[in-house]
Amino acid sequence: MKTQTLAALSLAAGAVNAMPYNSQFPKHTIKRASDVGDGTDVAVFWGQSTGDLADVCAEDSFDTIIMAFITSLNPPKLNLGKDTGSASDAQSSQSGWELFDGTVAGANGKSLADQITDCQGAGKKVMISFGGDSRYSNATFGSADEAKQAADYLWDLFLGGTGSQDLRPFGSDVILDGVDFDNESGDGSYYKDLVTELRGKMSSNSTKSYYLSAEPMCSFYDQSDSSIPDEILPQLDFVNIQFYNNEAQGIGGSDFKTTIQGWAKKFASVSPSPKLFLGVPGGDGAATSNIQSADDIKTTIQSVRNMNITGFGGVGIWDAGYAMKNDGFPAAVKGALA
Template sequence: MLSKSVRSLVISLVIIAISKTTIYASKSGELAVFWGQNGNEGTLADTCATKKFPYVNLAFLKVFGNGSTPILNLAGHCDPASGGCVSLTNDIRGCQKQGVKLMLAIGGAAGTYTLSSKLDARHVSIYLWKAFLGGKSSSVFRPLGNASLDGIDFDIEQGSSQFYDDLVRYLKSYCTKKHRVYITGAPQCPYPDKQNGPALNTGLFDYVWVQFYNNPSCEYIPGNSSNLINSWNLWSKSLKAKKLFLGLPASTQAAQNGFIPADVLISDILPMIKHSPKYGGVMLWSKYWDDQSGYSSSIVSSV
């Protein structure tokens, strides 16, 4: 028969084990969203005011590298070239006061970009640091005004994968105790990603929101989630990043395929992927399409 002290110890260990299991089982994630590619999606301030998106990617810096003049495109929101986006300074600071992390998304499906060398990567990193992040320079125009974004999102969907790993390292080298530079990415779901693989392998990414859509081999197919779950597990096991997000279209119109009905996501998909220790939440493309569908409101309490 166990002594009183031993029984107490056993009971304490059981309580601790139950507590840890409960915490693990109830692990919750967060929502990320892309903003900037439709003038009818509301302002950046509107996006942050929803209180639903702790991470917002401003899309896109669509031209950069190889000696080109960088071009920021925010669709119908403002014209960066004429200085029209400097007004976003107040929105950026307001979002950050609410705890929202803002990243500049570079690349995209329709951009013109490439890195020609390690030196080119360094030049691009200096530009990003001085034009959008914490760097200051009287000779570099800041398209979004004096407010500093929190990091850079890699949405590289074309061209070579070369030298993006160098760009990541250069950007991370600007981190200080007072100013952290977040590095995030939105690779396609086939693993390893063709364009982003070497950069992801640096292990320097904070958050990665894999696009689990427009790729039938690794996306949700109506009535069949096995491809998606298998791909998620592979990413979760292999990815050198702190958090992994499930990237989804926010409506059936937002992508060619891969849309997951909210009830299916909540009942079938999320319970499976939340077992991953790297689970970070769900990323949505995009704020405009989410406005049309109300998708985020349907899932936010379950993510």
């Protein structure tokens, strides 16, 4: 589970179905971004703890910032914790929608849209995560058409689409770098339709690279849970596995090595395979177990590197607020990957 401030609740990640997978995607349609997950990347979540995005982007150790969360796409709803603002007139006119105008200046004098622009201008990737705790989000779909409509919303509201300019939370000039899937409902029905539709839109745009990722809990590599179904894995650029909130299988646990090697074996059976990211808690309060100090996380990362896992991409941290309060933690993670 992920500890966060969304309605003072804790969000858990979705699970990956471990059944053997044979890709049914036409391989010529899969166009994925290649400049992510070279083994030294650090991704960090932001939006559900204290701190401004500008401060997170100023941290040299972070390469990718994943904003959390879009809590629904049927209809679209966005919650970024303390940075959740007020809806514009156009957004307010959409029945049931819960978006906000991120182009309005915040307490620090800059709008969230401007902070994203500055962050991307500094060479960081800025993505957005869809899902969260299934008690307080809706990440399921009732039909293929509904899933494809969700892909349209993602494209037009956050990525390169132009179909809803006056409804975009960050304005027409801000184009995010991708989407992360944190479905924890146990039901991944029609996710193939969602991801195929969205990846097709991304691939049709030759001027920008886009990324897709997912957030399963570490315990599900050998279990049958369809939150993040195997059939979408070839479309994902990276999978950030949460090795925490699980004393045995998480980092520092007795079964950690067996578990991460199980995930590596799983990904090796997928073509093309996503990069494997080691998901870790940033510090006290970020998880119920598997919290590590800066010194301990360096040892953990080095042990993973010594396993020579094919496709190891880097580390993902939940989340920025906790990590930046954990003395030296971001730099320790980045340094251990160098």
